[in-house]
Amino acid sequence: MYAIRVEKLRKEFKVQRSREGLKGAFRDLFRREYTLVRAVKDISFAIPQGEICGYIGENGAGKSTTIKMLTGILVPTSGELRVNGFVPYKDREKFVRGIGVVFGQRSQLWWDIGVIESFRLLRKVYRVPEADFNKRLNELVERLQLQDILNRPVRKLSLGQRMRCELAAALLHNPSIVFLDEPTIGLDIVVKSEIREFLKEMNREHGTTILLTTHDLQDIEALCSRVIMLDDGRIIYDGGLEELKSTWGKGKEIVFQFGSPVPLSQLEMLTPDMPVRWSVNAEGSASVWIPRQGDAVAVSDVLSRVVGRFDIRDMKILEPNTDDIVREIYRVGSAEAGGAGPAETGGTPAGREAMRA
Template identity: 75%
Template sequence: MLAIDVNDLRKEFQIQKTREGLKGAIRDLFNREYSQVTAVKDISFQIKKGEICGYIGENGAGKSTTIKMLTGILVPTSGSIKVNGYIPHKEREAFVKGIGVVFGQRSQLWWDIGVIESFQLLKKVYRVSEAEFKPRLSELVERLQLSDLLNRPVRKLSLGQRMRCELAASLLHNPQILFLDEPTIGLDIVVKTEIREFLKSMNQRFETTILLTTHDLQDIEALCSRVIMLDDGRIIYDGGLAELKEKWGKGKDIILRFAEAVQLERLQELTSGMEVHWSVDDEWTARVWIPQNKANVSEVLSRVVGVMSIEDIQITQMETDDIVREIYQSGSAVAKPTYRNESDSGQASQEKEVAPHA
């Protein structure tokens, strides 16, 4: 069953041009000129019930515009949207009962009154019965550790405290779909971890569908199995996070600290026939580069460990942030980078070639 169904969605804005100087300002009063900006360009995607999907992109890529159309705040220029079976901007009253929304930089709580009073007001807005509200509130207060915050005005809360309250507010009516726009922006690592764990548990218990937009890719890694990547209003990737890493990952760099002096020629001899590349940092330290899908890490290590004494091993690989950055620089997730390592004066170097993905 689909929770979100988007087909050929497009959003255009008319932006007023402004002329310079006093004369220009006067002319703008009587003869305005506009330019057309297309924020979202004919995108299509479907999200199943109970799925947690990451929706990512650079600033201005069209993420927030999409979320505003999905939540009924903006009306699409063309295309179709169905969320929980409703058209958001047409069936607003029935539609909002089944969704929860958290905008990281905007609050749905009333600034000068206590948190519990905001919750009571939202209970009336969403028409939640007292029998449903009490146990739901108790659970949210316990899980998000809000008991000491309920009687404080929202303006006196820290950012982390307010975001926990915002999450509770968005879930008071037990929505089927939760839209999160930068929910962990500006938060410390402890609060981020708490929020991530809470969202995972809500998804598992209630099959809450979550669409998450964020610049923090650790949120994506912690929560999402699928990611939709947007660039200049178009979808450039829609698929699994593991598949993205597999497709764009360059390989692994392993640093080995030996108990005795080591020679480059000996290491190359031990891994003869394998597509790996060795370099020596100093008399006791060497590193081996294992290109993606070219050799198995355990096999490389077994050949060395069986012969030489190793004191320490460190394995590093390309981070998700680096992968996403490289995709945006290329402008497409269709092309796959391939890497060839060559030894240059005892140091490993990389030469990048871009080839179409088969």
């Protein structure tokens, strides 16, 4: 069963076009001109219950607009969407009881009152029975380490403390789906790591479906097995993160630190039948580059020919960089092999199969 199902979803806005000069401004008072902007262009995808899915794209790609339609804040121009079986903008009162939302740059907490008072107000908003609320609150306070800040006004919290409270506020009513829009923006690496671990635990223990939008690809790598990539309002990739790496990664590099320098010629003699490239430097280290050629050469094959032959003091394997891969995909404009045109309804065979199910 799908937690989220979207078919041919479109959102258009009428944006006023201002004319230049004083004369133009005067004319705008009486006759305004508008430009039609399509923020989301007929996208389709389906997210099964219990999945953590990354929803990524450059600024202006349509991520936040999609989230606002999925949460019932915006009404689509056309297309169909269902979240937890509800049409968000039609069944809003029943629908919101099953979702949690965190906008990294907006707060749902009251600024001048204590955190615990905000939580109690949200209990009444979501009509959560007091016994259930207390049980859930105790669990969240312990896991997010909120004990020492519950009575502080929100305005006196650090950004990391506030984001932990925002997560707790979004989860007090135990929603089955959580929408996270830039939940780690501006946070230091320690707080980011804590929030990632909490989200993984929540998904594992409660089966919570999570749709995560972020510019921090480390969030995606830490949490998501699937990623939906948006460009100019269209889906250009829908599939696994590892599949994305294997398709677009340019290869792997193994760096060896030898006890004493090894001549390049000796290293090349180890792999004459492999399409690899060796290089050495004066400090006694050497690198072998394994290009992506349908996984014709495995890392283990190269290691088996080197280990035991030389005095290896240290070794590391450099994987494809996700940031560089995503940047290259946006440069090309498609995640299809060879840079084919944008995928209108989901990029990969897995994504298309999900839509047919």
